[in-house]
Amino acid sequence: MVEETRLSVKDFIFPLFVIEGINQKEEVASMPGMYRRSTDLLLKEIEECLNLGIKAFDIFPAYPESKKDRFATESINPETFYLKAINKIKTTFPEACIMTDVAMDPYSSDGHDGLVENGQILNDETLPILSKMAIAQAQAGADIIGPSDMMDGRVGHIRTALDQEGYTDVSIMSYTAKYASAFYNPFRDALDSAPKSGDKKTYQMDPANLHEALIEAELDEIEGADFLMVKPALAYLDVIKLLKDNTQLPIAAYNVSGEYSMIKAAHEKGWLDGEKVMLESLLSIKRAGAKVILSYFAKEFALLNKDK
Numbered sequence: 001m002v003e004e005t006r007l008s009v010k011d012f013i014f015p016l017f018v019i020e021g022i023n024q025k026e027e028v029a030s031m032p033g034m035y036r037r038s039t040d041l042l043l044k045e046i047e048e049c050l051n052l053g054i055k056a057f058d059i060f061p062a063y064p065e066s067k068k069d070r071f072a073t074e075s076i077n078p079e080t081f082y083l084k085a086i087n088k089i090k091t092t093f094p095e096a097c098i099m100t101d102v103a104m105d106p107y108s109s110d111g112h113d114g115l116v117e118n119g120q121i122l123n124d125e126t127l128p129i130l131s132k133m134a135i136a137q138a139q140a141g142a143d144i145i146g147p148s149d150m151m152d153g154r155v156g157h158i159r160t161a162l163d164q165e166g167y168t169d170v171s172i173m174s175y176t177a178k179y180a181s182a183f184y185n186p187f188r189d190a191l192d193s194a195p196k197s198g199d200k201k202t203y204q205m206d207p208a209n210l211h212e213a214l215i216e217a218e219l220d221e222i223e224g225a226d227f228l229m230v231k232p233a234l235a236y237l238d239v240i241k242l243l244k245d246n247t248q249l250p251i252a253a254y255n256v257s258g259e260y261s262m263i264k265a266a267h268e269k270g271w272l273d274g275e276k277v278m279l280e281s282l283l284s285i286k287r288a289g290a291k292v293i294l295s296y297f298a299k300e301f302a303l304l305n306k307d308k
């Protein structure tokens with residue numbers, strides 16, 4: 001009765017990976033229990049999750065190298081499997097809330113979230129590419145657009161573009177405080193999307209900085225974001241708390257791939273009780289102030305809670 005924080009299956013967005021093909025399912029080596037699935041198998045997984053009470057999903061595509069180029073052209077090809085998958089999911093399960101990812105990296109031959117020229121990321125030249133990607137995803141049926149790229153000004157650019165195309169009801173979950181973190185490596189394995197050169201430190205935030213997150217939040221609010229996200233979650237609980245206490249929009253936290261994998265690895269070694277550590281970690285994210293939690297643990301949590 002006096003518990004101050006209680007997790008619910010409704011708090012979660014479940015990130016899932018999609019690949020081209022039929023009847024394809026590959027486990028991500030560095031993320032035991034997480035798979036890349038073709039659309040047909042992804043639909044089955046989403047149906048199971050909906051039956052467990054998970055309502056929201058964030059879908060990420062894994063593309064072969066042959067589909068990548070400097071301009072992430074494949075991201076707006078109307079025939080590309082990612083957009084077709086989003087459309088199929090929404091028409092099959094209209095009640096599901098579908099979030100899509102806006103950033104160039106899954107389609108970029110440079111493996112960066114923005115356009116690269118002579119080793120530099122061109123911020124402003126990237127914005128129209130991101131906006132076109134967002135429109136294509138909204139057209140496919142996305143409910144929430146998730147710009148994970150960290151270019152300056154992209155929330156406003158995307159909002160204006162969506163509104164002009166009539167997608168006023170599509171919301172934006174901004175990756176507001178996304179840090180240049182070493183916890184993303186298993187995700188980059190899943191998507192085969194690691195940068196080919198350099199790192200992401202010129203556009204993602206410095207882990208040393210806390211108050212800079214307030215500047216990012218203020219800009220995103222003004223530009224029209226509907227949610228503010230902090231990423232990663234566990235090493236950044238102070239950032240979640242700071243944004244929660246100083247802003248009005250719902251705060252989301254991304255419990256990222258490395259945070260999932262390290263608990264799984266310690267559990268497999270018999271060093272930690274994975275289930276208990278998972279619950280304690282998720283609770284800490286909510287206690288810090290996150291209203292929404294993006295987590296690879298969503299289904300495991302839902303399975304543990306299905307009779308409660």
Ligand SMILES: NCc1[nH]cc(CCC(=O)O)c1CC(=O)O
Binds near residue numbers: 149
């Ligand atoms: N746009 C890239 C993107 N979108 C989500 C993640 C990481 C998610 C995770 O680690 O679970 C990343 C990785 C990166 O910035 O390199």
Ligand SMILES: [Mg+2]
Binds near residue numbers: 150152
């Ligand atoms: Mg920003």
